[in-house]
Amino acid sequence: MPERLELSATPEALRQVKQWLQELKGRYALPDIIVGELNVILEELVMNIIKHAKPTPPSLGPIPVRIEADLSDRRVMVRVMDESLPFDPLSRPKPNLSLDLNDRPIGGLGIHLVRELSDRFQYSYEQGWNVSLIEKTMHQENRE
Amino acid sequence: MTIEVLVRETNGGVVIAPKGPLDGLTTDPFVQECHRALGDAVGHYILDLSEVPYISSAGLSGVLILARAVHLGKGTLTVCIPESNKIVRDLFRVSGFSNVMNICVAVEDALK
Numbered sequence: 166m167p168e169r170l171e172l173s174a175t176p177e178a179l180r181q182v183k184q185w186l187q188e189l190k191g192r193y194a195l196p197d198i199i200v201g202e203l204n205v206i207l208e209e210l211v212m213n214i215i216k217h218a219k220p221t222p223p224s225l226g227p228i229p230v231r232i233e234a235d236l237s238d239r240r241v242m243v244r245v246m247d248e249s250l251p252f253d254p255l256s257r258p259k260p261n262l263s264l265d266l267n268d269r270p271i272g273g274l275g276i277h278l279v280r281e282l283s284d285r286f287q288y289s290y291e292q293g294w295n296v297s298l299i300e301k302t303m304h305q306e307n308r309e
Numbered sequence: 310m311t312i313e314v315l316v317r318e319t320n321g322g323v324v325i326a327p328k329g330p331l332d333g334l335t336t337d338p339f340v341q342e343c344h345r346a347l348g349d350a351v352g353h354y355i356l357d358l359s360e361v362p363y364i365s366s367a368g369l370s371g372v373l374i375l376a377r378a379v380h381l382g383k384g385t386l387t388v389c390i391p392e393s394n395k396i397v398r399d400l401f402r403v404s405g406f407s408n409v410m411n412i413c414v415a416v417e418d419a420l421k
Contacts, residue, residue, distance in 0.1 A: 183332075201330075204363055208332055208333055260405075264405075265409060266376050274366040278403065278404065
């Protein structure tokens, strides 16, 4: 364990996350499909923090964010953490996917995509930090 | 952050081809380029996603904005995603977009 990235919950964080994933791709020779899926998963979780997290008083922000990744041939485990008031992303309502184009809201899909792309998605609150744990198993087709 | 968006007019319609991820960094400039390409939005438009390695919820919102603008102008939109682009195909499926949009695998099919 693990690779680690320290951030603040600001719009700049997204660029830093993507640059970090690009570095991990090179260092671990990660397949394109895993890198693409991790880009989506981490973007959605970090954007969720930027949009919804509230600083723990007396802090006024910006909210510290930490991402840890444990990468092996068989699986990828990622922990996305932010030091703020408890907020469970899994409590967000599921989007209505049957709506017609014109009736669909713009947005609201992010956490749904994380659920769909992950083999495991758990939330916990540990010593003042929100922790989202994501696990992806490397299926045979993803290793190529 | 910018994104390269190639726009070409053909006999069968206008092809809009972004190159690179459609995500929280690139969707705003992508939508601006789409609005530029749309004009009065009458006619057939093809969104070619063959050079898009992945698409986040922000990118999907951009596609939704494009689709609505085309429909508003009484035009039609087809989205091309090659079979080999598994991530983007999956994300269109799990978001339900595949059920409400015309999807094809090759631009040539959409131009027929």
